Amino acid sequence: MYAQQAGNAALADSRTPQNLEFKFTPAGDVHIFWDEPQESSDLSHYIIKRTMPDNPGTFVEIARLDSKREYTDRNVEPGDIVVYSVAAVHYSYPGIEWADYTGTLEVPKPITVTFTSQPPLGVRLGDVYVYEFELIQHPDYLVYFELRGAPQGVELRQTQNFRGIVWEPENEGVYEFTIVATASRYDAQTQDSLKYQTSQNVLVFVSENAGTIAGYVRGTGDQNLENSNVQLWYHRTPDEYVKFKVPTNEFGEFEMANAPYGTYYAYAHPGSDKFFAEYYENELQLPFANKIELNENNDDIYIQFVLPQNTNEKAWVFGTVRNTYGSSVEGAAVHFIRKNEFILIGDQESTDNPAVIESFDQTKIEQTVYSNYEGEFKAELQAGIDYYLVVEMDGYYVCFTPDIETHTNVLESKALRVGNKNPYLTYTLLPKENHTNTLTGTVRKTENGSPASATVVLIEEKLKSNRGVGGVGTYRRTRSVLTDSNGVYAFTNVPANEYVVLAIPMDRDVVPQYFSTIGRPTVLDESERINLRNTVQGIDFTLADAENTGLGCFYGRVKARDKEGNIRFLSGTLVYAVDKLKDKIVGYAVSDSSGWYSIPGLNPLRLYDAIADHPQYGIDDSLNIDVAYDGPTDDRRCQSVNFTIEVETLNTVNVIDPDYVPTQVTLYQNFPNPFNPSTTIQFGLNKHSDVELRVLNALGQEVMMLEKDEFEAGTHTVEFDASELPSGLYYYRLTAGTSVQTRTMMLVK
Incomplete structure (x- = not known):
């Protein structure tokens, strides 16, 4: 019985061999090797199996090993298609084989000749450049060498004790040439000379300093x-x-x-x-x-x-859906959407190689799962991919993030990178109030009037106060919904109030827009206010086309600074690139949880306005940028554009009220993040608990114990001072009773 049939994913993960890999030897054999299971105290033995070339669907046992964690299969032929499995058998589970697999391999031909050494990349002017070849060669073949395109003075030497090149360059510069190795032998049967060639490129930088x-x-x-x-x-x-x-x-x-x-x-x-x-x-x-x-x-x-590690092609994500009273929510739909098919948050496009993404007509939901009677859900997803999660349930507002402070605001969404060890996710749904007010409309494209896949955000005009650590802040309450296949959206059970409506496309060919019956405003202060009483229909959007065919880009960070000099990096900021000549928005992005954004696809030799707008603060900022580049290698192609929004008081909505008692153990994201040199960490306890809070470096080594004590139920705050630590990625881990939670933070000095 294989691990996949055992029914317990966590148990299987701990009992299965780790990091199974393979290599092909020069002789054409297959060498496989692995690490022992995480739980190996009762390990009995390993079973190695592989498929047969004439029966690819059946695994046949080829070896058993007591403790050795490597095996060389010499019974394969070039061109064979095989799959290997290595299973661990434990004394406490004698009938179960906890197996991992290599994937499909094609056995190559034995190596006749190949370079195993790498040439030195640099030499000081006045020194001698020496490169001694190291090769794997078949013993029945003789090997000779030649140089192609080498600069003057490069000598090829082949003696009993040395095979390589020697060169004393006379000028600085970059030099590139090729070494060709030819292996030959005489075949007595065919009376012919057999020859095989391999080559190696040499790049040498000659510099005085x-x-x-x-x-x-x-x-x-x-x-x-x-x-x-x-x-x-x-x-x-x-x-x-x-x-x-x-x-x-x-x-x-x-x-x-x-x-x-x-x-x-x-x-x-x-x-x-x-x-x-x-x-x-x-x-x-x-x-x-x-x-x-x-x-x-x-x-x-x-x-x-x-x-970061990616141990499996597929990985499981687990979580729970609850309401604000702590009760389980059964039947909630949990949608998984790939990052490049969601609204353009943060580093949506690689700015070192911008490309145009083809548009699609509908929201791309890769997978939807539903919570069970205990509110639990699980999904098997592609490892190494960033996903956004959207949780929907009748009678509740749509939820975009596990953070209870911002969970209904799509602009605050945070992507989950699926790996081999994913955090346990808890989504808290906010019940809809018992109101009769409804707001509906459509979102379409300007070019052809076709429906646009979008997220529509309903923003309360009136500022709310929020009591949190550090004083009083203000925020606007938001709700978000997705358009359907016809571009239709609807907000129901909405309190009577004055609202602003924002449509954010999931399509790079169009740009966001606030609602207005006159023009297409892109900042909150220019939008039209809607006085919602009973039912309001016809809040329709026609999103303007973008122009994103170029190779240029803006990238940078957005931060807010209050009158006291406090600084916070802002997520959820809309950043636009406006072509000044055409007076037209040509691209946009939304800043991520660390304040980063990037806008690719900008055309050269243009003047742009870079505009930042944050709905929570209702203030916009603008910078003039000149984009002038000649091609993809031009250093001016990508420009850093950073924004600082000046505000009276920093919004403290991301800091938790100390009187708040969560329904379960919760470790919150540190603030600020990134930080220098100190940051605030908060955690919530649902009952009296023994707590350990420690900081680990990127290698998983403990660098500081912040807390080790008993704490009462409630929300607790700890200050972390990293003055003595170097810049880099750190983890902070909370252990409270049987609960263990870990988050990441970045120290930037």
């Missing part, structure tokens, strides 16, 4: 990631980057010696799909990556990559 960039690539579980590819972009001139590739060794380490002085960006791509690639440091996009400055004062730089 040079230093060293070194470091390591590891996984979040502290795994050394061998054969990862570290790419270093050297900013050679304002219009030119030179990209160097440096592999990691068996310890996950890399080094680029004799690197020329200047500015670099670094990107680590793992040698396995078990992990996700990242820019340095902990960034998914090039514009947000940290620069590396190599100079005479800093000529020996050491950087570290800790890549």
Whole structure:
């Protein structure tokens, strides 16, 4: 019986072999290796099986191992299509095989000749460049070498003790050439000479002033990631980057010696799909990556990559739906929508390679599941993908985020990256009031009048007060709904009040718009107020077309600053790019939970207004930007545009009322985040509990214990001072009784 049949996902995860991987040997064999299960105290043995080429649907046992965690299969032929499984058998579950699988493999031909060494990437002017070849070659073949396109002075040497090239360059510059290795042998049967060739490109930067960039690539579980590819972009001139590739060794380490002085960006791509690639440091996009400055004062730089893990092609997400009284909600629909098919929040597009996304007619809901009688739900999703969750239930407002303070506001939505260990999600639905007021309308596109997939936000005009830590703040209450396939939306059971309505498309070809019978306002202060009494119909939107065919972009952060000098990064800010010549919005984005946004697709040689508008504050800000670039490699193509909104008092809606008692243990997101050097962490207890609150670094190592004590039911606040810690990603973990919850935070100095 396999783990998938055991019926308990958590138990199966702890009893199954971890990190199963494979390699093909030069001889054409298959070598598989793995880590022991998380729970291995009662491990009996491992069973290795594989499919047969003549019967691909059946697994056949090929070996049993007591404790060894690797196996080489020598009984395969080139071209065989096989799948391997490694199952752990435990004494406490003797009838169950907890198995993991490799996926489908095609056995390659044995290697005749191939390079296993990498040429040095740099050399100081005046020094001698030496590259000694390391190869895997078939013992029956002789190998000889030749150079193609090499600069003058490069010597190819092949002696009994040395095979490689030697060169003493005379001028600075970037040099690129090719080494060709030819393996040959005489076949007596055919009386013919058999030849096989392989080649290796050599890129060498010759510089008078040079230093060293070194470091390591590891996984979040502290795994050394061998054969990862570290790419270093050297900013050679304002219009030119030179990209160097440096592999990691068996310890996950890399080094680029004799690197020329200047500015670099670094990107680590793992040698396995078990992990996700990242820019340095902990960034998914090039514009947000940290620069590396190599100079005479800093000529020996050491950087570290800790890549998030993706152990499965599919992963489970679990959660609960409750109401504000703490009762389970049965039958709630939980929709999962991929990030690139939701409204354009944060880093929706990669700004280092902007592209136009084709539009679609309907909201793309990848999967919908329903809560059971205990309010619980689960969904199996693609690992490594960012999803937005939308929870709907008759009689309740639509919920977009687990955060109880902002859960009905689509602009505050936070994406969930599905991984091998996902947080347990709790969504709290707000019951609709018993009112008879209804507001309805449609959302369509200007170009052809077709229905537009959109989220419509109903914003109360009147400001509310909110008592929280740090004083009194103000906010506008919001509700959000999705349009149906005909572009129709409806708000029901709405209190009588004065409202503003905002339509946000899920389509890059059109732009957001506030409702008005005159024009198409894009900021709250220019919108039309609707006095809702009984039923209001015909609140219709015709969304203007966008122009997003270019390669330029704006990106940056939005923050608010009050009169006391307090600063908070703002999520939910609408940022527009307006072509000044055409007086037309050509792109937009919504700032994410850390204040980041990006607007790709901007055309060159244009003057733009960058406009920021935040509905909670009812204030807009505008900056003039000149976008002038010649092509995709032009450094001016992407420009950083940051906004600071000046307000009287910072909105404290994201800080929890200390009198609030949650229905279950809750760990809230720290504020501010990112932070420097201190931040506030809040957690809620539903009963008296023993509590531990600790901080971990990106490797999972504890760096500080913040609390270890008994706490009463209620909401509690802890200040975390990171003055003595370096910049980077940190985790904070709350243990309260049997509940363990973890969140991430970013320290930026």
